[in-house]
Amino acid sequence: MIMDKLNVTLTAVKNLRSNVRQCFEHLADGTDGEGVEESRNKFVHEFQEKYNNINSQLREVEQLINGLQVPPTAYHLGNTTYLAQETSQDRQALYPQLVNSYKWIDKVHDHSFLAFNNLNQNTLRRSYNYCSQKRQRLPFSSFNNDPDHIEKLLSEINYPTHTTYKVFRPFGSNAVAIVTIANVLKAAIVFKGVLIEWVTVKGFDEQLDHDDLWAESRYEVFRKVQEHTHSAMLHFYSPTLPDLAVKSYMTWLNSHYKLFLEPCKRCGKFIANGLPPTRRDLRTLEPFHEECRNC
Amino acid sequence: MGVTVLQPYPLPDGKSGAHIIDLLGKRLLSLGATHAGQFLVDCETFISTPQHGAPTRAVHVLHNSEYPASTFSMIDNGTGKQVSLVADNIFDLLMLKMTATFTSKKQTKIESRGARFEYGDFVIKLGSVTMMEHFKGILIEIEYRPCVMLSYCWEMIREMLQGFLGINVAKEYPSYFTTQTIINAMGQQQVHPKQNDIYEPMDTVKQYLEHFTNYRKHVQMHTAMGGTGGGGVGGPVVMGMQPSSVGGAGMGRA
Ligand SMILES: [Zn+2]
Numbered sequence: 001m002i003m004d005k006l007n008v009t010l011t012a013v014k015n016l017r018s019n020v021r022q023c024f025e026h027l028a029d030g031t032d033g034e035g036v037e038e039s040r041n042k043f044v045h046e047f048q049e050k051y052n053n054i055n056s057q058l059r060e061v062e063q064l065i066n067g068l069q070v071p072p073t074a075y076h077l078g079n080t081t082y083l084a085q086e087t088s089q090d091r092q093a094l095y096p097q098l099v100n101s102y103k104w105i106d107k108v109h110d111h112s113f114l115a116f117n118n119l120n121q122n123t124l125r126r127s128y129n130y131c132s133q134k135r136q137r138l139p140f141s142s143f144n145n146d147p148d149h150i151e152k153l154l155s156e157i158n159y160p161t162h163t164t165y166k167v168f169r170p171f172g173s174n175a176v177a178i179v180t181i182a183n184v185l186k187a188a189i190v191f192k193g194v195l196i197e198w199v200t201v202k203g204f205d206e207q208l209d210h211d212d213l214w215a216e217s218r219y220e221v222f223r224k225v226q227e228h229t230h231s232a233m234l235h236f237y238s239p240t241l242p243d244l245a246v247k248s249y250m251t252w253l254n255s256h257y258k259l260f261l262e263p264c265k266r267c268g269k270f271i272a273n274g275l276p277p278t279r280r281d282l283r284t285l286e287p288f289h290e291e292c293r294n295c
Numbered sequence: 296m297g298v299t300v301l302q303p304y305p306l307p308d309g310k311s312g313a314h315i316i317d318l319l320g321k322r323l324l325s326l327g328a329t330h331a332g333q334f335l336v337d338c339e340t341f342i343s344t345p346q347h348g349a350p351t352r353a354v355h356v357l358h359n360s361e362y363p364a365s366t367f368s369m370i371d372n373g374t375g376k377q378v379s380l381v382a383d384n385i386f387d388l389l390m391l392k393m394t395a396t397f398t399s400k401k402q403t404k405i406e407s408r409g410a411r412f413e414y415g416d417f418v419i420k421l422g423s424v425t426m427m428e429h430f431k432g433i434l435i436e437i438e439y440r441p442c443v444m445l446s447y448c449w450e451m452i453r454e455m456l457q458g459f460l461g462i463n464v465a466k467e468y469p470s471y472f473t474t475q476t477i478i479n480a481m482g483q484q485q486v487h488p489k490q491n492d493i494y495e496p497m498d499t500v501k502q503y504l505e506h507f508t509n510y511r512k513h514v515q516m517h518t519a520m521g522g523t524g525g526g527g528v529g530g531p532v533v534m535g536m537q538p539s540s541v542g543g544a545g546m547g548r549a
Contacts, residue, residue: 183444183493203441205296219416219441260439260448270451271458273327274415 002071009064016057023050150175150191153243157250162257170210178208179250182257185222187229188213194242196233196249201226224278224290225256235282255285266292297416297440299499300452300469301506304433304460312430316421319435320410322459323421328414334436335360336422336500337406338507341390341397350374354397356390357500367500379497402427405507407434416440417455424510431510435460436499445472445490471502 031043151167154177159165162182167175177189186208190198202208202217217223232252238245263270264277265286277287304319306312324330336359343352353371366386370378380386390397407422420436437456442448449468456464467473472489479485489498 182447184442184447204443217441221416221441260442260451263450270454271415274417276451 002069005064005068009061009068012057012061012064016054016061019050019054019057023047023054026050147173147175150177150194153194153246154250157247159250160254160257163254168210170213176210176213179253180204181254184257184259185225187253194246195237195239196246199226199229199233201229221259221275221278224275225259228279229253232282252280252282252285255280258287262287264289264292296443296494296496297418297438298442298445298448298452298494299436299438299502300445300449300456301471301502302435302437302456302460302464302469303506304435304462306432312423312433315433316409316423319421319459320412323412323414323419326414326459328412328417328419330410331413331418332411333360333408334411334420334422335406335408336503337404338504339404340400341393342400343397344395354390355504356387357503359496359500359503361499362496365496367497369501369504377501379501381497403511405431405510407436407503407507414455419455419459424507426510431513434506438499443493445494449490469502471498471505 026047031039147169154165154167163179165177165179167177169175171190174193175191177191179187179189181187183204185204186202186206188198188200188202188208189196190200190213198213200208200213200215201222203219203222206217206219206222217226232249236245236249236252259278260270260276262277264272265281266288269289270276272289272291275289277289277292279288279290279293280286281288304315306315320330336357338355338357341354341356343349343354345351350372355369355371357367357369359365359367364384366382366384368380368382368386370380372378390399403426405424405426407424409421409423412419412421416439418436418438418440422434422436424431424434435456437452439448439452439455442451445452445468453464453466456462468490473486475487475489476484477487
């Protein structure tokens, strides 16, 4: 009840204010004609009407205010109550909490800054992250699933005569290319759009068909080569130039036809730990043993 | 299925076969290889009973423990032309039924057996060749399993062999691969570079047959050298003669 009365009073005050405002606006506008008796009379008449309105509303407001009672308890004003409260730091114990959240926000800022820099340097962002964040910005994105595009892209690559490939699509529109490099190895390259998502490497005499794209090779050497193909996949990854990325990757992959034929560039030997040089330099395509790359 | 190469290991004077095998095994282990079972390749030769006008034919029957369900055989008609066949084990029983036309030369039954090692994708077998219980020599088998063509991996295999055998291995492909002939479209015999072919299990068996044939040819020579020339594997006589070299097996930890 009390609240209702208060609301009615507040509305009355609001009306009063808007009427006063209208009246003043009317006065400020003045008369439109010049010395015409008729319009002057009309103007004065309208002013009197507005003025009477104001008077009656003022009376109404006074009546309503008189009708208000002092509330027995304090109003519940939600969060605004805090505004008028005691703000002594000692009583509120807010200071330590504030310091903590300040520190926390500071840390979040630092960490996100470092993470941002790191992620920009290493192009480790993979398709899913990329997909959710930036799809709208690239109208011709690398996830363009135009089925003919991959076929066209692969056919444009200048393969050496010893390399053959065939494309099939066991996962809807996404392509899988089985590349056979000389009589040395087979690789299944799983695409998502134009991006390379996965590579499986197997020996020439091993089965590699679409039922079994994820099984590892039974030979240690091809398991190692597969590890390196995965790091190369991240190295060549480029969302802005996906076609170039695929082409550079295929060039690199093709250099494996000399997997057993070339000694390590560093130590000059064929075998280290029972394995040939399994790692190929990403730019020069030179072969190295895994143990020899960092020394 | 990889490429296999056989390498006879020359036996130094005064050393027993068992001692050398022991030494080579220790070298492989210290290199990081693991011992992975035993192996056996054997060969028995049958000769056709002489008939009027027809030349005698030989049938070589071989088994390889790497392919335990198969029997390999080769018919040699005496004119250098060979026909090879891979069959199920039951082929052995068939040969027993054919005693009327083919008789076994029991005294030339020859085999290579010993330890099998794995090193990375390499399989290395240290074989002692024996004929009629007589030790003939050491025959090393090395297989590089991931590769299907000798020309791709010969340098690797060669480096591996030289590494643990400590002997010089010629740069040329082993003779088995370079001396194969085929009949071309014109009906002429032509040398066929087998190092560029996809390697097959039969190639391993044929290489063994080549080496076994060589060992058989040396029978007369060995016996002429005086009885004990090919002492049994680890024969007590030879071991007894070289007590110092037995103690010297520590050389293997090179
Ligand atoms: Zn190296």
